[in-house]
Amino acid sequence: MMRPMKLAGSQLLFGEGCLEHLKSLNTKRTSIVIGGSSMIKSGMLDTVRAYLQEAGAETMVIDGVEPDPAFSTVVRGAEQMKEFGPDLIVALGGGSVMDAAKAMWVYYEHPELTTLEELLEANPFPKLRKKAIFCCIPSTAGTASEVSRSVVISDKETGMKHGLGNMEMMPDIAICDPQVTMSMPDKITAETGMDALTHAVEALASTRANYIGDILATQAALDIFTYLPKAYENGNDGEAREHMLNASMAAGMAFTNVSLGIVHSMAHTLGGCFHIAHGLGDAMLLPYVIDFNSQDERAAEIYRQLAEKAGGTNLADMVRELNKKLNIPTGFCEVISDEAAYMNRLDDMAMAASADGCTKTNPIKPSLQQFKELFIKAYKGE
Ligand SMILES: [Fe+2]
Known part of the structure; x- marks a missing residue:
């Protein structure tokens, strides 16, 4: 209901x-x-x-x-x-x-x-x-x-x-x-902006997605694809700042009502275990999770439609491209140097991500093994 x-x-x-x-x-x-x-x-x-x-x-x-x-x-x-x-x-x-x-x-x-x-x-x-x-x-x-x-x-x-x-x-x-928001440094602009994009994409794919949430999240995602690189390259671009703040707000209205997905579950986990900044975690995990969720037909169609509206074909690749423009690394190996410590905690991390409230509304509920595989892929940048 x-x-x-x-x-x-x-x-x-x-x-x-x-x-x-x-x-x-x-x-x-x-x-x-x-x-x-x-x-x-x-x-x-x-x-x-x-x-x-x-x-x-x-x-x-x-x-x-x-x-x-x-x-x-x-x-x-x-x-x-x-x-x-x-x-x-x-x-x-x-x-x-x-x-x-x-x-x-x-x-x-x-x-x-x-x-x-x-x-x-x-x-x-x-x-x-x-x-x-x-x-x-x-x-x-x-x-x-x-x-x-x-x-x-x-x-x-x-x-x-x-x-x-x-x-x-x-x-x-x-x-x-x-x-x-004009005084925000470029790194924070990039990471918080990718948090907003993740809110939009996860709200669209949420199992509780609805008509109004979709309208808000779709426009927010389109604006972020257009204006985040501009706000990142030139913090004094008032038009880009305004579109980004409005898009963040619209994506927020969507997700606070329809909830999120496992990018957030995993980013919360990495934030708790390795102090990865929330937006950075979201940005890096998002393409892996889009690929994983695409096994679900409904989610794959939502991603395809959003990619098409944003002038592309593959949403995960578009996010990778955007991350590159924003100088966001592809694998957590670049930000968590102790690989053994990361791999040793995989069981705990999979359990924490599985128990996170955001997992409930992801298009697919991953098994603990699938969460571990996702954490490994995202670490190695594969
Ligand atoms: Fe977030």
Whole structure:
């Protein structure tokens, strides 16, 4: 049976200049969550604060959210929020910042929650919005956390990454202004852009794919094939930045409703075991998984149609070609030097990928042996 779709929170803004929408928000106290220093250096933090002050808000900044945010970072941010008492939380940054801020929001709203396990096991999911509403301003074009119900939080003690998804965590406001993404370095542009392409391709092939998801994911994929090389080659290409941010958002609306496939299951696993950046893992795995899934007639036809619309014939080859333009390696042997360590963990990796939530909606559910074979191929770059 179809699950109800939710395409975004109550306010979705995109296009050049939409950041100014902040001026019209009804807020007295705003916490702004950022990562390292990129939003300070680009001047975006100052701009965001100035707009919020114009709206009449007092602002405070929670900084230092690291890539693959740890639970301890979530706790620190939530404590700062409890002291300040925001009625609006703004996440200004990439996927890690948006994910960490969403989790901070949950712990701010629910001081009775103190451990990660309590949230992972919470049933029903804790209700939000009694204290604050939540706004995302993405600085990368890929993870689409601004229109998704998911977060990924790392438990540094166990080395495990935990994914958690609930529509309660869908941001109320998403402000997708390409100006905010202009300062993104080329490597991040490439990797996050390939994450967005993977969202689109996996949403199309998902066993829960539907009419609206297909419309969003198809256009997103076509735009990414056209504009990702342009945004990578020239970060100041405003048109390419805008198309990439819109495509990422559209692919995000699709996948948060229809789910993904085993590229994500395997990328989550490699992220947990070998700290492979999420978008890089997706980019490298995608052609292998397209080839594997093509054993399924329905998936093969979906890939064929998308390739044709994008002006090619073989989707896996088109992704390989795009990766080449973006200087993304073909085999994990180029990024994980300890081959023995990789091969020794194949059983664990196959089990983790098989158990990942994204495997459920892949066109084919691979056996553990097939997962191992895919991990080996992707390592050797075959
Ligand atoms: Fe992703």
